[in-house]
Amino acid sequence: MTSRPFQRLVTLLCAIPPVLAVMPAAAASLGGPLTLEDEGSFFVNGQSFRSEYPGASVATGPAAPGNITVNQMYVHYRIPAGKKGIPLVLVHGSNHTGMTYETTPDGREGWATWFVRQGHPVYVVDHSGRGRSGFNPTPVNAVRDGGADPKNLPTFFLGPIDRAWWNFRFGPEYPKPFPGLQFPLEALDQYLAQLVPNSETTLAGGGANTVSALAALLDRIGPAVVMVHSQSGVYGLDVVRKRPNLVRALVSVEGGCETVTPADIATPFVKVPFISVWGDNSIGAKGANGDKRREGCAQAIGLIKGGGGRANLLLLPDVSIRGNSHMMMMDRNNLLVAEVIRRWIGENVR
């Protein structure tokens, strides 16, 4: 917490123009024009799977067994025109999709396009098995059409609002907000609409497919900074282990760090700068996004630094950025948080 890079970060922070902290409402969500050299989408990590139960079309009836594609990951890329910074890969968390990083619920600019407008090629993904990365319908259809045991059904978890409220740290209990909360609660309906079931549970290996897919993405696009959030924190750690020469830095937005062990430190983590970013009100918070996870990250950072690596725990209130929720990429001051991360990247990525 007292490393020179971190101190410089705090110093730089004081120089951020205050306009960033107060974004006026605008007709357009973007804070400025966006000129793209390229924009589009592709998939990585798809594998052919023989499905005995591909389901029945409402219009045309049951399909015979055959091969479908599973484990693929949808990648949406935006490449800015002109001089380019290091590419960023943005990875969402549980119950979310890449929409996490797009327009905020109240219609302001999200991190995806903002980082593009700062010159970074940006790759936003949907976890394998989620969103535009299709899931495997076979385990459900096997119960429906093939008499398999319902106990084998995958779980499709979608947290109700009461749970999302405290888990994502909008407040201590639904519907009470934390004082000074930066999350735009007036657009809560838009936010809840972006939540999706965790359908990667239909895939053999579950979330491990997203790790493989992220490694495949780096193999395709080359070195990049990987940003992970919440559930995908541990995915990011696994990607560092798999591709230590392609992850230029790992930015973990309230992601778990519990899998970092002394065995890791000898090799990948000493090479890959790491920052664990935390919002407000996590101390004493109930649920997954509180003390246990944050303290685990503090321990991991201690391990990495002890091994000679570069790592920071950034608790935003420590640098006077207050009121941030677990969904800080959507908070009112989301671009201030993004600017802090951008400066850390600038300092730590060669």
Added chain:
Amino acid sequence: MTSRPFQRLVTLLCAIPPVLAVMPAAAASLGGPLTLEDEGSFFVNGQSFRSEYPGASVATGPAAPGNITVNQMYVHYRIPAGKKGIPLVLVHGSNHTGMTYETTPDGREGWATWFVRQGHPVYVVDHSGRGRSGFNPTPVNAVRDGGADPKNLPTFFLGPIDRAWWNFRFGPEYPKPFPGLQFPLEALDQYLAQLVPNSETTLAGGGANTVSALAALLDRIGPAVVMVHSQSGVYGLDVVRKRPNLVRALVSVEGGCETVTPADIATPFVKVPFISVWGDNSIGAKGANGDKRREGCAQAIGLIKGGGGRANLLLLPDVSIRGNSHMMMMDRNNLLVAEVIRRWIGENVR
């Protein structure tokens, strides 16, 4: 088939520069720079739903009953800088998401960005209950966790490659292609990766939610041309019935027309220009995308014209555009087909 507008269309077609039909491979997928006044995403049509079985998180265990959001539709918009044409709403078909209209499987420009580069604000959606529009996990979790009858499980249909092959008219039987096929089969893996299960079957009302959501989208953005594909053909007809004053034209890419009746003609369809676009090899084709659907569209067009409306059946081989599959927005000559549609819009939308 012999209306003056259609004849003009054929005449104009001959003036399309041949470069459009032969797109050279490029490092970027876009055929030119893209300068956006705005770009982002939002949801329409979300409704709160009390879920007794919201599932169990792999990390944190079962969730108590509570309210989740269902029926919402994800909308991704791109607004070009400068002078603007009529907005377009692009709607995909069965087993697909909005990815239908993005980069082609072989990495060329798709219709979404191409129409933006021609000056149209473009809104690409994921059907309610599909892709980034989350589905309702409750009917599955009720069987898994609540002892409900497995017969009540929704069907998650995902057509295997053998079926996709002939249904989407890549060839008569897998893996034999039609002679002169325009679909980029060398990128078949990328194409198959974009297919997803039809998870809108988890929603009460199924596809009807997408119709309501499209009406809500038009209420938000104002008059637009609606383009539908395949499964969503009949959704487009219902949107015309719901919002005859907001649909400026309906472009149906091999969508079904079977719900058009003489009762419709007195009101909405006489006001809303309609074109039904067909690729090659549909005559005698097996599956949903053959004679029955096409002849149904010919009948519907006859009805609309008989009632004084403007309607065209455009069978691409009739204007010497050959080899197109059901997925013509991804075919090698996809931008030639787009140009034909753009000219029809220019002639028919005031």
